[in-house]
Every structure is written in structure tokens, then in C-alpha cells.
Amino acid sequence: xxxxxxxxxxxxxxxxxxxxxxxxxxxxxxxxxxxxxxxxxxxxxxxxxxxxxxxxxxxxxxxxxxxxxxxxxxxxxxxxxxxxxxxxxxxxxxxxxxxxxxxxxxxxxxxxxxxxxxxxxxxxxxxxxxxxxxxxxxxxxxxxxxxxxxxxxxx
Amino acid sequence: xxxxxxxxxxxxxxxxxxxxxxxxxxxxxxxxxxxxxxxxxxxxxxxxxxxxxxxxxxxxxxxxxxxxxxxxxxxxxxxxxxxxxxxxxxxxxxxxxxxxxxxxxxxxxxxxxxxxxxxxxxxxxxxxxxxxxxxxxxxxxxxxxxxxxxxxxxxxxxxxxxxxxxxxxxxxxxxxxxxxxxxxxxxxxxxxxxxxxxxxxxxxxxxxxxxxxxxxxxxxxxxxxxxxxxxxxxxxxxxxxxxxxxx
Numbered sequence: 001x002x003x004x005x006x007x008x009x010x011x012x013x014x015x016x017x018x019x020x021x022x023x024x025x026x027x028x029x030x031x032x033x034x035x036x037x038x039x040x041x042x043x044x045x046x047x048x049x050x051x052x053x054x055x056x057x058x059x060x061x062x063x064x065x066x067x068x069x070x071x072x073x074x075x076x077x078x079x080x081x082x083x084x085x086x087x088x089x090x091x092x093x094x095x096x097x098x099x100x101x102x103x104x105x106x107x108x109x110x111x112x113x114x115x116x117x118x119x120x121x122x123x124x125x126x127x128x129x130x131x132x133x134x135x136x137x138x139x140x141x142x143x144x145x146x147x148x149x150x151x152x153x154x155x
Numbered sequence: 156x157x158x159x160x161x162x163x164x165x166x167x168x169x170x171x172x173x174x175x176x177x178x179x180x181x182x183x184x185x186x187x188x189x190x191x192x193x194x195x196x197x198x199x200x201x202x203x204x205x206x207x208x209x210x211x212x213x214x215x216x217x218x219x220x221x222x223x224x225x226x227x228x229x230x231x232x233x234x235x236x237x238x239x240x241x242x243x244x245x246x247x248x249x250x251x252x253x254x255x256x257x258x259x260x261x262x263x264x265x266x267x268x269x270x271x272x273x274x275x276x277x278x279x280x281x282x283x284x285x286x287x288x289x290x291x292x293x294x295x296x297x298x299x300x301x302x303x304x305x306x307x308x309x310x311x312x313x314x315x316x317x318x319x320x321x322x323x324x325x326x327x328x329x330x331x332x333x334x335x336x337x338x339x340x341x342x343x344x345x346x347x348x349x350x351x352x353x354x355x356x357x358x359x360x361x362x363x364x365x366x367x368x369x370x371x372x373x374x375x376x377x378x379x380x381x382x383x384x385x386x387x388x389x390x391x392x393x394x395x396x397x398x399x400x401x402x
Contacts, residue, residue: 013392016392017392017393020391020392020393020394021393023332026389026391026392027387027389124384125375125384125386128313128375128377128384129375129386131310131311131312131313131377132308132309132310132313132314132315132375133310133335133336133340134315134331134335135335136335136336
């Protein structure tokens with residue numbers, strides 16, 4: 001059974017490889033922010049993190065599961081674990097085709113006017129890459145609004 | 156180092172007087188050899204400006220012939236050149252622009268098997284191509300021989316430019332790992348004009364050693380909204396093209 005645990009320094013190369021193979025954002029992959037999914041024989045098969053941007057917004061990011069381990073609920077487990085351990089408002093970006101998956105997990109698509117600066121910029125750059133035909137799919141920015149369950153304080 | 160003659164000193168006076176350029180910078184330009192892959196929309200401004208700047212030897216490679224549909228953007232060519240090989244047409248135009256430089260046209264289709272013979276050992280490569288299959292050939296050559304590559308591409312109103320010199324920067328495959336859909340693409344003539352001009356600027360800075368190149372940065376231009384947006388780009392750790400190079 002695949003298990004989740006906080007990443008250690010030794011996981012850093014594996015995280016980078018997973019993220020690169022999934023063609024996700026290769027920046028800001030500091031291992032202390034990550035949790036990893038590990039197979040019974042110790043293989044790193046998935047990862048995810050929550051990172052904080054300069055504008056203060058927090059992003060659920062770098063969610064990857066190795067192809068051979070997909071459709072087993074691992075991504076959902078990583079997302080739920082990270083969402084649970086980071087109460088309050090969380091943002092994410094994903095390809096248009098993944099929108100319905102994240103909607104089931106409580107995230108909603110937001111428009112440009114509602115986006116923090118970082119996501120407005122990413123959204124704009126992605127639209128440019130789309131316009132330049134470097135990427136074939138659109139990008140969604142989504143947000144989960146959840147009251148903090150720590151001390152009853154909303155972020 | 157190439158010696159400048161009196162004509163050079165007059166012809167290139169306005170750039171020699173640019174702070175940091177001087178006769179030394181101009182001598183470097185005169186001694187430089189560049190390889191321009193593509194004599195189309197991007198290759199036109201690149202070749203025009205590098206020739207005008209006095210780059211000593213310009214090889215321009217394109218296997219296509221001039222067509223009427225090229226003429227909204229490919230300013231190296233004109234109506235009377237329709238049907239001619241683009242590389243030959245480009246060489247005629249460039250020699251007329253600047254008789255003091257060497258222009259070497261090549262009308263072969265660039266492939267992995269002939270790249271070494273066609274490209275040789277220039278100081279810099281300029282990607283002015285219209286397809287990613289050949290771009291990846293040029294990228295592989297750049298990595299294998301350690302020659303910097305200035306990538307440029309356009310689609311409609313939009314284009315991008317970056318300076319690639321792995322392992323210091325990503326390679327093209329790190330940034331665009333799978334080729335975007337090919338085929339005939341729309342092109343506002345000015346878009347390759349803008350991007351190609353920036354490519355030429357990148358090459359001149361590299362050749363003279365002045366300024367900062369777009370290393371680790373892909374600059375996107377959107378003519379429709381008139382914006383320039385830099386995007387930070389990084390090496391792919393397991394890039395099939397440059398992953399073997401040291402981190």
C-alpha cells in the first residue's frame with residue numbers, strides 16, 4: 001500500500017524528476033514543503049506541496065503521481081492531506097481538462113479579477129504561450145475557500 | 156583579431172561609438188561567423204541586421220524556394236525572386252547591402268546526418284526556422300558543440316525569443332519538450348520583424364561581449380496587446396537532449 005509522509009532531503013532529486021516528467025512548473029521545488037507518496041518497496045511514486053507566493057497567496061502545487069500508480073486515489077490522498085494541513089484559502093492552477101477533478105475536491109474556477117497578482121501573471125503568461133501555440137490546453141486558476149479549523153480563525 | 160580598414164571605420168562609425176563597443180568590438184564582429192537557420196520571416200531581419208553590422212561571415216541555410224505568400228514578411232526576397240532558392244536570394248540581397256562581408260548560402264535541408272558538414276563551427280547559431288523537428292536538430296548541434304543558440308519563433312501576433320547555452324541555460328527541449336502542432340501558421344509580418352530583430356540584438360551582444368543575454372529567460376512579445384513578458388525558464392533535470400551535461 002502506498003503511504004504518504006513528509007519529504008526528506010533524499011527525496012529532492014526524485015521530486016524534481018516527477019515534476020519535470022509531468023511537465024509542471026520546475027521552479028520552487030524546495031523539499032521541506034513537500035509530502036511524498038512512497039510504494040511498499042520505498043519507491044517515490046507521487047508528490048505535492050503548498051507554496052506561498054510573494055503576494056501572500058498560497059498554492060497547492062506540484063501534484064504528481066507516477067504513471068504506473070495512477071487511478072488508485074493517490075493524487076486525491078495527496079491533495080486532501082495538503083488541504084487538511086493548510087486550512088484557509090488555497091489556490092491552484094491546472095489544465096482545463098482537470099477542472100472537474102478539482103471541483104469534486106472543493107475547488108472553484110475563479111476569474112482574472114479575483115486572482116492574486118501571482119496567478120494573474122501566470123494566467124497571462126499561459127494565455128500568451130497558448131496564443132504562441134506552445135501549449136495546447138488552457139489553464140484554470142481555482143480556489144478553495146475553507147474556514148480554518150485551527151482555533152476557529154479564518155485566514 | 157581582424158584589423159579594421161578605413162572603410163570599416165567609416166561604415167561602422169555609429170556603432171563603434173557605442174560605449175563599450177569600440178574598434179575592438181567591431182573587430183570581433185568582423186572576425187565572427189554566424190549560422191542562420193532559415194531565410195524566411197525571422198531570418199530576414201536577423202540576416203539584414205547582422206550583415207549591416209559587419210559580421211564577417213554569414214551562412215544562411217534554407218531549402219525552400221521563394222513563394223508569393225512569403226512576401227508579407229520575408230523582406231530578403233521580392234516579387235522577381237519568386238521561384239528562386241531562398242538561400243541564394245538572401246545571399247544576393249545581403250551582398251548588395253554589405254559587399255564587405257562573406258555570405259555563404261546553403262540550400263540543403265538541415266538534418267542530424269548533415270548538420271556537421273552544413274553548420275561547421277560558427278560562433279553562434281540563430282534559430283529562424285518554422286518547424287520544431289529542425290529546431291531540435293539545431294538544438295542538439297548547439298549542445299554537442301557548445302555553440303550558443305538564439306531561439307526565435309512566432310505565431311500570428313505573438314512570438315518568443317531566448318538565448319540558449321546549456322548547461323548555463325536550459326536547452327530548447329527543456330523548454331519545449333514536445334513539438335507544438337506544425338503546419339501553416341498565420342503571421343503578421345511585423346511579428347517576425349520584432350522577434351528577428353531581438354535575435355539579431357542578442358547575437359550582437361554575445362559577439363561583442365556587451366550587455367546581458369536572455370539567459371534563463373524566454374521573452375514573449377504580443378503585438379496584439381503590445382506587451383513584452385519575460386518568463387523564467389530552467390533546465391529539465393532529465394532532459395533527453397541536455398540532461399547528460401553537468402548541473
